Amino acid sequence: xxxxxxxxxxxxxxxxxxxxxxxxxxxxxxxxxxxxxxxxxxxxxxxxxxxxxxxxxxxxxxxxxxxxxxxxxxxxxxxxxxxxxxxxxxxxxxxxxxxxxxxxxxxxxxxxxxxxxxxxxxxxxxxxxxxxxxxxxxxxxxxxxxxxxxxxxxxxxxxxxxxxxxxxxxxxxxxxxxxxxxxxxxxxxxxxxxxxxxxxxxxxxxxxxxxxxxxxxxxxxxxxxxxxxxxxxxxxxxx
Numbered sequence: 001x002x003x004x005x006x007x008x009x010x011x012x013x014x015x016x017x018x019x020x021x022x023x024x025x026x027x028x029x030x031x032x033x034x035x036x037x038x039x040x041x042x043x044x045x046x047x048x049x050x051x052x053x054x055x056x057x058x059x060x061x062x063x064x065x066x067x068x069x070x071x072x073x074x075x076x077x078x079x080x081x082x083x084x085x086x087x088x089x090x091x092x093x094x095x096x097x098x099x100x101x102x103x104x105x106x107x108x109x110x111x112x113x114x115x116x117x118x119x120x121x122x123x124x125x126x127x128x129x130x131x132x133x134x135x136x137x138x139x140x141x142x143x144x145x146x147x148x149x150x151x152x153x154x155x156x157x158x159x160x161x162x163x164x165x166x167x168x169x170x171x172x173x174x175x176x177x178x179x180x181x182x183x184x185x186x187x188x189x190x191x192x193x194x195x196x197x198x199x200x201x202x203x204x205x206x207x208x209x210x211x212x213x214x215x216x217x218x219x220x221x222x223x224x225x226x227x228x229x230x231x232x233x234x235x236x237x238x239x
Contacts, residue, residue, distance in 0.1 A: 031118070031137040031154075036083050037076045042163050043192045046071035046171035048185035053172070058113045061180040066090045069183040071171040073105075074192070077159045080139040088123050088131040088173060088183065095122045096176040100144030103133070103173040107157075110167070110186050115153040116143040117161075122173070162187065 047070060050063030067090040074083040086103065095102035101119040108114025118141045123131035141154035162169050172184035 030142045031139055034081060034136050034138045036136050037079055037081050039076060040074045040083075040192050041077045042075045043190050044073045044075070044162070044166055044187040045190050046073075046185040046187055048171055048173075048183035050178075050183055052110075052170075052184040052186075053178070053181035054111060054113055054184075055180040056113050058111070063178045063180070063182040063184065064091060064093075064175070067092075067183050069171070069173060069185065071185070072190075073162075073171075073187070075159045075162065077163055080159050081136055082118065082138075082159055083136040084120055084134065086120065086123050086133045086171075086173075089129075091131055091173070091175065091182050093175045093177045095174065096179065097174040098145060100142070102175065104143070104171070105162070105187075106170050106172065107161075107168060108170045110170075114170070115147060116145055117141060117154055117157045117169070119143045119154070 048068065050065060050067050051060075053061050053063040055061040067088070069086065069088045069091070072085040075081070097104075099116050099119050101122050103120045103122050104116040105118040105120075106114045106116050118137070120137070121133050121135065123133035126132045139154075139158060141157055142152045143154045145153045147153050147155075166187040166189050169187045170184055171187065172181040174180070175182045
């Protein structure tokens with residue numbers, strides 16, 4: 001009732017002022033939803049778990065017990081396009097974040113805090129109890145979070161930075177009950193179309209190369225196999 005009365009009582013001038021305020025508050029440049037490109041320069045997976053969550057002070061702040069997330073990212077850094085397939089399992093409650101969405105890639109190494117660089121549409125329940133989200137975004141990117149310098153934390157960021165140092169980036173999502181993060185995990189490189197990007201090797205060789213990088217890396221490697229299969233199935237279905 002209050003919202004309706006407010007809407008009816010807006011004058012033309014008042015409505016114009018609100019519209020101008022919204023335009024002024026919106027980023028001058030923001031990512032665009034685009035079609036999937038024909039090729040990718042790299043691909044990454046994230047096996048997100050509640051035990052990897054930390055707060056902005058770098059203190060371990062576990063997320064929702066029993067929750068998990070799988071993030072698959074395919075990148076064309078030449079066109080600054082990132083395609084994403086995100087699945088959250090066991091996540092409850094409403095999303096909440098000071099950013100424009102609650103699902104992100106942060107520039108943050110393992111065990112460290114860092115700013116969001118890309119904000120993705122929040123996964124929604126697909127009817128199975130899992131929350132999913134898929135699509136492709138093209139930069140320049142915005143997050144809705146202001147840096148210490150007074151600029152958006154996505155400003156100036158390019159996907160080539162992920163390719164240069166994937167271990168320096170993490171994927172996560174946030175809810176009202178788990179503001180620091182409901183699940184989180186580091187990016188791990190996976191094969192593109194069955195061939196390890198930039199190495200000329202096979203998918204099996206790529207998997208072998210990921211072993212021996214500590215327990216967290218072993219979990220990520222298992223996720224890489226599953227994520228690679230998802231990518232291949234997705235591309236075949238589109239073909």
